[in-house]
Ligand code: FAD
């Protein structure tokens with residue numbers, strides 16, 4: 001068994017920011033970060049648009065950013081949280097700059113601010129169209145400078161350790177004491193006992209086959225917290241990004257940033273009609289839920305597999321300067337944005353809900369904190385405003401850090417039993433795992449997508465139960481593998497999405513069920 005002061009699960013913006021801050025403040029305390037792939041692999045690394053922060057005080061104000069966030073969230077945001085997060089933005093940006101992250105500046109030496117859907121002003125700080133890559137680079141570089149941080153790549157957190165694992169520990173309070181960790185290189189499973197544990201394990205995009213997220217986004221943290229009996233909330237609010245690059249084979253879902261629409265690109269259907277003004281007066285810059293639902297409606301009417309993003313009228317040299325990566329990726333796919341429209345389609349992108357936390361990032365389990373995309377703070381309500389996610393992770397990592405600066409958690413004197421895999425064998429059933437994964441993803445895409453209905457949701461539950469039973473049997477008899485654990489986690493997450501969808505009786509933001517009467521905005 002390994003012991004540590006802080007166990008952090010995940011090395012994206014949320015996990016790294018907390019780790020750097022706490023390690024800087026307490027050089028004598030130990031932080032262990034476990035992360036299931038290479039240390040930089042995360043949703044964070046692929047963030048394009050940037051971080052929404054009010055910087056231009058002449059044009060913009062906290063009030064306007066707060067209003068935009070509340071409108072996007074469609075009445076379900078926690079207003080005090082919205083105010084808190086937005087007002088902290090400039091301070092958190094200063095820290096990122098101190099840690100060495102670079103953001104684009106204009107000819108006047110001021111931050112070059114982008115605009116995205118749902119924003120009434122230019123306020124998105126960015127590093128070209130690879131903002132997340134730059135933030136991840138800077139944070140990892142800082143983390144490596146701190147000798148009290150240990151990063152364990154290719155280490156998979158299987159389950160949290162709570163009271164239920166420790167017979168001798170009698171307490172009314174449900175607490176977390178660390179996690180069981182699978183070393184993916186050696187196959188060993190060991191326990192990390194921690195005074196405090198932070199879930200910073202990111203999103204769930206892979207639950208839907210068609211996603212902008214990388215393969216790590218399998219909802220592990222949410223599933224672990226759910227199994228440990230933490231409260232999970234707002235899972236029905238899965239955000240579909242309107243403009244993932246359409247590819248015939250349907251495999252890669254490279255994102256065409258919303259900032260491209262902020263730069264002036266138009267959405268057109270196959271006939272060439274610019275359809276967004278028919279749906280919303282903000283046209284292409286309506287919030288994401290509205291743009292995705294409008295595209296879905298266009299596709300249903302036309303039977304086409306995708307719509308188009310038209311950049312041909314834009315200043316192409318300026319475009320290349322702002323979006324060099326998008327320009328290059330399109331060219332690699334033989335799309336010259338100067339002359340060709342980009343085929344795009346909505347894809348699952350972000351989860352607005354997750355593990356319920358309070359303003360200090362505390363979950364409903366003692367000593368267990370959650371931060372970033374796996375958490376549900378109340379900021380996003382029914383639909384996240386673009387580029388508010390990186391901001392939320394920075395602010396909540398700080399809040400959790402502040403709380404730990406005042407509370408020095410110490411684990412009770414307990415013995416945690418080792419992982420017990422007696423009677424299990426190495427599974428030969430890779431085909432079964434792959435088959436069930438494909439079935440799960442198809443089920444979620446077809447029955448639990450942008451437009452839902454009670455009938456489809458109930459059918460989804462039935463099919464999911466079959467997959468669940470088959471995978472649980474396999475899990476009980478098999479030695480741990482990453483793909484088996486991830487599949488099990490995705491099944492748990494899917495169950496939560498479907499159940500919480502059925503519980504929502506009113507359409508709000510990103511949630512639309514044809515059997516509910518659409519609420520007016
Ligand atoms: P992540 O960055 O996803 O990190 C999660 C970490 O947990 C990873 O290191 C992962 O390997 C690890 N992990 C997961 N499960 C386990 C496990 N079982 N054991 C061990 N480790 C585990 N937001 C914005 O605000 N602005 C943008 O411009 C923007 N653009 C985006 C573009 C794309 C293509 C995508 C996919 C997302 C974008 N988002 C954007 C959303 C934003 O990037 C994410 O919400 C945010 O980065 C999440 O950070 P995180 O630290 O919570 O999780």
Ligand code: SIN
Nearest residue numbers: 048049257258386387
């Ligand atoms: C994008 O660049 O379009 C993604 C922004 C976000 O998800 O916040």
